[in-house]
Amino acid sequence: MSEGENGLELRSLRLTQDDFSLSADLTVPKGARVAVIGPSGSGKSTLLALIEGFLRPDAGQVRWNGRDLGPLAPGDRPLSVLFQDQNLFPHLTVFQNVALGLRPDLRLNGPQRRQVETALAEVGLAGMGARRPGSLSGGQQGRVALARALLRARPMLLLDEPFSALGPALKAEMLELVARIASASGATVLMVTHDPADARGFAELTILVDGGVVHPPRPTQALLDDPPPALRAYLGAVRP
Amino acid sequence: MADRVPALKAARPGTALAALVAGGLALLVLGTLAAVAWAAEGLSGLGRWDLRAIWFTLWQATVSATLAAALAVPVARALARRAFPGRGALILLLGAPFILPVIVAIMGLIAIFGRTGLANAGLGALGLPQMSIYGWQGVILAHVFFNLPLAVRLILHGWQAIPAERFRLARSLGFAPADTARHLERPMLVEVLPGVWLAAFLVCLTSFAVALTLGGGPQATTIELAIYQAFRFDADLGRAASLGLVQVAISLAAMAMAARVTLPAGFGAGLDRPAELSGPRGWRVVADTAVIGLAAAFLIAPMVAVILPGLPALAGLPGSVWAATARSVSMALTSAALTLVMALALSLALAERPRRWIEAAGMLPLVASPLVLGTGLYLLLRDWARPESLALPVTVLINGVMALPFALRALIPAARTVQADYGRLAASLGLRGAARLRLLTLPRMARPLGFAGGLSAALAMGDLGVITLFADQRTTLPMLIWQLMGRYRIEDAAGAAVLLMAISFALFWVFDRGARLVGR
Numbered sequence: 001m002s003e004g005e006n007g008l009e010l011r012s013l014r015l016t017q018d019d020f021s022l023s024a025d026l027t028v029p030k031g032a033r034v035a036v037i038g039p040s041g042s043g044k045s046t047l048l049a050l051i052e053g054f055l056r057p058d059a060g061q062v063r064w065n066g067r068d069l070g071p072l073a074p075g076d077r078p079l080s081v082l083f084q085d086q087n088l089f090p091h092l093t094v095f096q097n098v099a100l101g102l103r104p105d106l107r108l109n110g111p112q113r114r115q116v117e118t119a120l121a122e123v124g125l126a127g128m129g130a131r132r133p134g135s136l137s138g139g140q141q142g143r144v145a146l147a148r149a150l151l152r153a154r155p156m157l158l159l160d161e162p163f164s165a166l167g168p169a170l171k172a173e174m175l176e177l178v179a180r181i182a183s184a185s186g187a188t189v190l191m192v193t194h195d196p197a198d199a200r201g202f203a204e205l206t207i208l209v210d211g212g213v214v215h216p217p218r219p220t221q222a223l224l225d226d227p228p229p230a231l232r233a234y235l236g237a238v239r240p
Numbered sequence: 241m242a243d244r245v246p247a248l249k250a251a252r253p254g255t256a257l258a259a260l261v262a263g264g265l266a267l268l269v270l271g272t273l274a275a276v277a278w279a280a281e282g283l284s285g286l287g288r289w290d291l292r293a294i295w296f297t298l299w300q301a302t303v304s305a306t307l308a309a310a311l312a313v314p315v316a317r318a319l320a321r322r323a324f325p326g327r328g329a330l331i332l333l334l335g336a337p338f339i340l341p342v343i344v345a346i347m348g349l350i351a352i353f354g355r356t357g358l359a360n361a362g363l364g365a366l367g368l369p370q371m372s373i374y375g376w377q378g379v380i381l382a383h384v385f386f387n388l389p390l391a392v393r394l395i396l397h398g399w400q401a402i403p404a405e406r407f408r409l410a411r412s413l414g415f416a417p418a419d420t421a422r423h424l425e426r427p428m429l430v431e432v433l434p435g436v437w438l439a440a441f442l443v444c445l446t447s448f449a450v451a452l453t454l455g456g457g458p459q460a461t462t463i464e465l466a467i468y469q470a471f472r473f474d475a476d477l478g479r480a481a482s483l484g485l486v487q488v489a490i491s492l493a494a495m496a497m498a499a500r501v502t503l504p505a506g507f508g509a510g511l512d513r514p515a516e517l518s519g520p521r522g523w524r525v526v527a528d529t530a531v532i533g534l535a536a537a538f539l540i541a542p543m544v545a546v547i548l549p550g551l552p553a554l555a556g557l558p559g560s561v562w563a564a565t566a567r568s569v570s571m572a573l574t575s576a577a578l579t580l581v582m583a584l585a586l587s588l589a590l591a592e593r594p595r596r597w598i599e600a601a602g603m604l605p606l607v608a609s610p611l612v613l614g615t616g617l618y619l620l621l622r623d624w625a626r627p628e629s630l631a632l633p634v635t636v637l638i639n640g641v642m643a644l645p646f647a648l649r650a651l652i653p654a655a656r657t658v659q660a661d662y663g664r665l666a667a668s669l670g671l672r673g674a675a676r677l678r679l680l681t682l683p684r685m686a687r688p689l690g691f692a693g694g695l696s697a698a699l700a701m702g703d704l705g706v707i708t709l710f711a712d713q714r715t716t717l718p719m720l721i722w723q724l725m726g727r728y729r730i731e732d733a734a735g736a737a738v739l740l741m742a743i744s745f746a747l748f749w750v751f752d753r754g755a756r757l758v759g760r
Binding site for chain 1: 661662664665667668669670671672674675676678679680683684
């Protein structure tokens with residue numbers, strides 16, 4: 001699995017910003033579902049931004065299936081992103097927001113329009129295409145973004161705590177939807193979370209980010225059952 | 241956390257356009273200056289008359305700005321603490337003089353304060369000596385008319401920026417009005433007033449149309465007017481050039497002052513409750529009422545004095561007026577389009593990442609006086625084309641450029657907000673180029689674009705500046721009104737003034753409202 005030709009590789013990745021620095025050297029196997037966990041300010045979002053291409057590393061490479069992603073703009077990388085917020089354009093309809101995943105210029109033909117409708121139905125939003133994001137609930141907005149990721153069909157899905165504003169039941173429901181979409185397409189999923197329960201329920205592997213160091217993925221169960229000191233301090237006395 | 245993420249560097253067509261616009265602006269403003277300097281015989285070419293114009297320019301700008309700022313304080317205070325029917329409309333009306341064509345305002349001021357006007361009738365009834373609107377007093381009166389509303393709006397802003405909680409605290413501590421003034425209002429005024437004064441000072445510094453119509457002569461000639469006279473009557477390009485350099489030097493000095501003065505407000509954030517409109521009782525109610533009444537009358541009476549005689553004259557307007565109207569409207573629309581394209585390109589490039597030289601280029605028109613630009617363009621182009629054929633294109637270009645700083649003030653923050661809110665999402669979806677412009681930039685920025693477009697269209701529509709340098713038969717509506725006034729065809733002038741005023745306001749309204757509908 002870690003042949004170096006498969007999945008996501010972060011090779012001697014280094015980034016320094018002011019008094020903060022981040023380093024990562026690891027491989028995420030293709031098709032894995034991975035939680036990224038760690039104290040706030042440890043660099044979880046910075047790690048995602050490096051993979052997404054919003055930040056350039058000072059040294060090292062981000063590789064997918066052996067290919068260096070460095071020269072690619074964020075939109076051209078083999079990945080879709082769900083941000084913490086601002087995942088939808090409020091002035092576009094639900095249909096248009098989803099259709100952006102197929103063609104960013106929205107010039108769709110008939111079959112493509114049907115594809116959008118199918119994706120909306122897939123996430124349980126059939127018939128809502130004409131609405132605007134402002135008239136949807138938080139959970140429904142998340143579904144719109146997922147429908148778009150579904151259409152983009154990129155091999156990686158990166159989630160930066162996108163459901164943290166939702167209640168526990170709704171969040172579990174959304175994670176289930178993510179899992180369904182990911183396993184249907186075989187996508188590799190990286191999800192930033194601060195909730196160990198999310199990691200346990202969703203991801204077989206977990207990456208611990210602590211003090212600017214990104215640790216290689218470890219089996220979630222084992223990691224959380226016997227956490228290293230840094231993770232233990234973060235998790236506190238409340239053991240799941 | 242990576243909250244602030246620099247965009248990836250990439251040469252894009254948008255950035256190239258912004259660089260082109262910025263370079264063009266620098267070339268235009270600095271190139272015309274260079275052309276003017278080249279033609280100048282040096283500052284020794286300035287005579288006593290010119291030195292007097294320089295002195296008068298500084299003096300009248302100082303007096304006008306001081307009067308406007310001082311008079312604005314009681315008006316703003318009264319508006320801030322009193323609720324009355326029509327308050328919102330009056331505050332809205334305070335914005336009107338900014339886009340009111342200068343020539344229309346001047347007609348109105350002459351109607352009220354001129355020899356046969358209401359003001360002199362009142363003075364006569366009281367047995368007081370008559371006043372004349374022509375000369376320095378008229379220049380200052382007109383400048384106060386234009387800048388008082390602006391100053392009131394700015395100061396009112398300052399008042400409303402004091403959190404309502406502070407006033408509530410003041411009341412709970414039993415503050416008398418004097419205590420409130422000392423602890424809350426005066427610190428705000430100390431912060432706001434220098435900026436207000438400088439804004440008015442800058443406007444008065446480059447005043448041309450007011451001096452052209454109400455001033456003149458050794459007592460009341462501004463530098464801009466002296467440039468016009470040197471160019472048009474004396475055909476003395478060297479003197480026009482020297483005066484232009486002085487004008488730019490003074491503007492630069494004032495801008496340098498402005499850069500030091502505009503300090504951020506020191507009041508903490510409140511919880512954004514609506515301000516409680518309950519001022520002190522007693523004689524202050526009477527005083528505030530009088531202040532608001534006087535200010536409203538000063539603002540409204542001149543406009544009414546143009547509209548009343550002008551409306552009946554509309555139907556009988558000569559064909560030349562309609563021809564000039566059509567010409568002016570198409571010129572204003574072209575100017576506005578030019579402003580919007582330039583402002584959009586610059587603001588989008590600035591939102592991507594800060595680029596100091598692009599920002600500086602966008603603010604260049606503030607130091608360039610339109611008459612210097614016009615003179616310079618004439619000097620550069622006179623070997624290529626006849627001045628008469630240059631008049632309209634040069635006017636369109638200069639009006640488009642002069643409105644740019646106002647447009648940028650509206651567009652830069654909006655472009656930054658779009659970038660901050662949706663830049664990452666757009667990038668992650670590969671939304672770029674024309675699709676990004678159509679699906680993200682234009683819809684999200686529709687409102688400020690409409691506002692900026694309306695502003696520049698209205699300003700261009702009412703402009704009476706560069707066109708006077710070249711005027712011939714095919715002229716603009718403001719220019720024609722001035723000519724009609726000169727020929728004492730007062731009825732036609734009033735009718736045309738009503739037309740001009742209506743079109744200026746309508747242009748602003750259509751752009752602003754249209755964009756609100758589109759932008760939702």
